[in-house]
Amino acid sequence: MHIVVSIKQVPDTSEVRIDPRTNTMIRSGVPSIINPDDVHALEEAIRLKEQFGGRVTVVTMGPAQARDALRETISYGADEAILCSDRRFAGADTLATSYALWKAILKIGEAEPVDLLLCGRQALDGDTGQVPPGLATRLGWPQLTSVFKIEELELSARRIVVHRAVEGGEEIVCSRLPCVITCTREINIPRYPSFPNMVRAARYQPTTWDKTDLGIDDDSQIGLRGSPTIVSKVWAPGPRKRGATVLIDGSDPEAAASQLVRLLMHEPLLEVEVASAGDKHD
Amino acid sequence: MTEPAIENDTERPPDFSAYQGIWVYVQHRAGIAVPVSWQLLGVARELAQEIGAPVASVLLGHQVGHLAQDAFEYGADRVYLIDDPVLESYRTQTYAHGLALLIQQHKPEIVLYGSTVQGRDVAGAVATLVKTGLAADATELSIESEGHLFHASRPDFGGKLMSTILCKRHRPQMATCRQGVFPVPARISGRTGEIVEGRLGLSEGDVATQVVEFIPETRHVDLSNAEIIISGGRGLGGPRSFDMLFELAESIDAVVGASRAAVMAGWIPYQHQVGQTGQTVRPRIYLACGISGAIQHLVGMQDSDIIIAINTDREAPIMKVADYAVVGDMFEIVPALTRKLRALRQDGHAGASANEPREATEETDSVGGQPGGN
Numbered sequence: 001m002h003i004v005v006s007i008k009q010v011p012d013t014s015e016v017r018i019d020p021r022t023n024t025m026i027r028s029g030v031p032s033i034i035n036p037d038d039v040h041a042l043e044e045a046i047r048l049k050e051q052f053g054g055r056v057t058v059v060t061m062g063p064a065q066a067r068d069a070l071r072e073t074i075s076y077g078a079d080e081a082i083l084c085s086d087r088r089f090a091g092a093d094t095l096a097t098s099y100a101l102w103k104a105i106l107k108i109g110e111a112e113p114v115d116l117l118l119c120g121r122q123a124l125d126g127d128t129g130q131v132p133p134g135l136a137t138r139l140g141w142p143q144l145t146s147v148f149k150i151e152e153l154e155l156s157a158r159r160i161v162v163h164r165a166v167e168g169g170e171e172i173v174c175s176r177l178p179c180v181i182t183c184t185r186e187i188n189i190p191r192y193p194s195f196p197n198m199v200r201a202a203r204y205q206p207t208t209w210d211k212t213d214l215g216i217d218d219d220s221q222i223g224l225r226g227s228p229t230i231v232s233k234v235w236a237p238g239p240r241k242r243g244a245t246v247l248i249d250g251s252d253p254e255a256a257a258s259q260l261v262r263l264l265m266h267e268p269l270l271e272v273e274v275a276s277a278g279d280k281h282d
Numbered sequence: 283m284t285e286p287a288i289e290n291d292t293e294r295p296p297d298f299s300a301y302q303g304i305w306v307y308v309q310h311r312a313g314i315a316v317p318v319s320w321q322l323l324g325v326a327r328e329l330a331q332e333i334g335a336p337v338a339s340v341l342l343g344h345q346v347g348h349l350a351q352d353a354f355e356y357g358a359d360r361v362y363l364i365d366d367p368v369l370e371s372y373r374t375q376t377y378a379h380g381l382a383l384l385i386q387q388h389k390p391e392i393v394l395y396g397s398t399v400q401g402r403d404v405a406g407a408v409a410t411l412v413k414t415g416l417a418a419d420a421t422e423l424s425i426e427s428e429g430h431l432f433h434a435s436r437p438d439f440g441g442k443l444m445s446t447i448l449c450k451r452h453r454p455q456m457a458t459c460r461q462g463v464f465p466v467p468a469r470i471s472g473r474t475g476e477i478v479e480g481r482l483g484l485s486e487g488d489v490a491t492q493v494v495e496f497i498p499e500t501r502h503v504d505l506s507n508a509e510i511i512i513s514g515g516r517g518l519g520g521p522r523s524f525d526m527l528f529e530l531a532e533s534i535d536a537v538v539g540a541s542r543a544a545v546m547a548g549w550i551p552y553q554h555q556v557g558q559t560g561q562t563v564r565p566r567i568y569l570a571c572g573i574s575g576a577i578q579h580l581v582g583m584q585d586s587d588i589i590i591a592i593n594t595d596r597e598a599p600i601m602k603v604a605d606y607a608v609v610g611d612m613f614e615i616v617p618a619l620t621r622k623l624r625a626l627r628q629d630g631h632a633g634a635s636a637n638e639p640r641e642a643t644e645e646t647d648s649v650g651g652q653p654g655g656n
Contacts (some may be wrong), residue, residue: 133406228415250610256616
C-alpha cells in the first residue's frame with residue numbers, strides 16, 4: 001500500500017519567548033521541530049507499512065530549511081520525502097496551503113496511487129487543524145479526524161475502521177479507501193530512529209517541487225494571494241484585571257484548610273489569618 | 283506556513299451587500315446539543331446588534347426539530363434546518379455538503395462554529411467547499427459597524443500572543459470559537475422564530491463512511507461545564523499524587539483539571555488539560571495545586587470567578603493571578619481540606635454540595651474579604 005504523510009516543520013513553542021516591548025516573537029535560537037502530532041502520524045504510517053507492505057512518502061510545504069524535518073522522517077523509516085517550496089507559496093493561510101499540498105498529493109498519486117493520507121491532528125504553532133479537512137475536501141476523500149486507534153484495515157475490500165476521540169466519548173467509524181486520517185498523540189508511541197535509517201537520512205536529498213512542478217500556473221490560489229485570511233494585529237494578552245491577591249499563610253495546614261472550606265462554602269474568611277499581598281502581619 | 287500573512291493590502295473590498303445575517307452551527311449528538319451551540323448565540327446576538335443583522339442557527343440532523351425551539355429560546359431569529367435520515371449521525375461529508383448548500387443559497391455574512399472536534403472537522407471542510415477564510419479557536423469576537431468586517435482574535439504561539447484574523451475579500455467570514463469562553467445567554471421560554479428548511483440531496487449510497495458505534499466516556503471529564511475545578515501541575519511530582527486531587531474533587535463534586543506539564547509527563551490523560559492546548563474553563567472556583575502558572579495555562583482559566591492557588595513559591599506567576607494565594611504545602615493542606623469537607627458532608631451540612639451558592643454570600647461581600655468579583 002502507498003501511504004502519504006503530510007507534515008509541518010514548526011518552531012518549538014515551548015521555547016518561544018515574546019519581547020515584552022515590541023510584542024513580537026523572539027525567533028532567534030528557537031529550534032524547529034517536526035510538529036509533534038505529525039510524528040505520531042508518521043509512526044502509524046510506518047507501522048502500517050510493516051504490517052501490509054508498501055511504501056511511505058512524506059510531503060511538506062515550507063522553506064528550504066524544512067529539508068531538515070524531511071531528513072528526520074527518513075531516519076524514522078519513511079521511504080521518500082518531498083518538499084514543496086516556492087517563493088510564491090509564502091504567506092499561505094490554511095486554504096492556500098491545502099491547495100498546494102493537494103496538487104502535490106495528486107502528483108505523488110500519478111506515480112503510484114495513494115491509499116491513505118495521514119496527518120497530525122493539529123500543528124503546535126497554528127493550532128488550526130484545518131489543512132487536513134482542506135486536503136480531504138479537495139481530494140474528494142472521506143476525512144477521519146482525531147483518530148486514536150486504527151482497528152482494522154482491509155486493503156482488498158478497500159475499507160478501514162478507526163476509533164475517533166469526539167465530544168463525550170469515542171466513535172468507531174468505517175470508511176472507504178482512500179481517505180484522510182488525522183492522528184492524536186494517543187495513537188502510538190513513536191520509535192527511535194534506527195542506525196541504518198540515520199545513515200540513509202544523513203545522505204538523503206529530499207525531492208523539491210516548485211509551483212511549476214506542481215502544475216500551478218495561476219497564482220490566485222497560492223501564497224498570500226490565495227489566502228482569504230490575514231492577521232491584522234498581534235498583541236500580548238494583558239494580565240487578568242482583578243483586585244489584590246489575598247495571601248493565606250499555609251504554614252499551619254489545618255488552619256489553611258479551614259479557610260479554604262470557608263471559600264468553597266461561600267463563607268467569609270477568618271480575617272485574622274488573612275493579609276493582602278504587600279501587607280505585613282502585625 | 284499556515285499562519286496567515288500580516289496585512290498589507292489597501293484596496294477597497296468587493297461589494298458584499300447580498301450577504302446578511304450571523305449564523306451559529308448547532309452541534310448535537312442524537313438530538314442533544316453541545317453547550318457551545320447556545321454560548322455562541324449570545325455573542326452572535328451582540329455582534330448582530332452592532333450591525334442590525336438577524337441571528338440564525340443552522341441545524342442539521344434527523345428528527346431534530348425540537349432543537350430549533352431551543353435555538354429560538356436562546357436568541358435565534360431564524361433556524362435553517364435540514365432534517366434528513368442521512369444526517370442521523372454526524373459525518374463530515376454529509377454535514378459539510380448540507381452546510382455549504384445552505385450558505386450558498388442564503389448567503390450569511392458570518393458563520394460561527396464551536397472549536398470542538400466536530401466544529402473544527404466540519405468548518406475546515408465547509409471553508410474549502412465555499413472557498414472562504416476560517417479563523418480557528420477564537421476567544422474574542424468583534425465587528426466593525428462600517429463594512430461589517432469581522433475580527434476574530436485568538437491566542438497564538440502557546441498563548442503567548444493574541445492575534446486578530448480578518449477575512450476581507452470573501453464571504454461568509456467564518457470562525458471556530460472556543461467553548462466555555464462566551465456565556466450561555468438567558469433563555470426566553472416560548473420565544474419563537476422562523477424555520478427555513480433546506481434539502482440535502484444526498485442518499486446513503488453517496489456516502490463513503492458509516493458510524494459503526496458511539497461509546498460514551500464512562501468517567502466523562504466535563505471541564506467546560508464544571509462549577510468547581512481542582513487542578514494539579516508539575517508540583518504534584520507524579521501520577522499518584524493526582525489521587526489526592528480526585529479525592530478532594532469527589533468530596534465537593536468538582537472536576538479534576540491539569541496543567542500541560544502534568545499531561546505531557548503522562549501523569550493524567552489529555553482530557554483533563556486546561557489551557558491553550560487543552561480546554562478553556564470558567565468555573566465558579568478554580569483551585570490550582572502545584573501549578574506555576576505558565577501563560578499557556580493562565581489563558582485557559584483566568585476567567586474563572588474565583589481563583590485559589592496553593593503553592594510553596596509565593597512568587598510563582600499563578601500566585602499573582604489568584605484571588606486567594608495559599609503559601610504552603612499542598613501535600614498537607616489538600617488532605618486536610620478533603621477531611622474537613624467529608625466531615626461536613628457526613629454531618630448533613632446543607633452546603634456540602636458546594637455547587638449551591640449559600641445565603642452567606644451577601645454577608646461575605648460585606649466583610650470585604652472577597653476581592654474583585656466579576
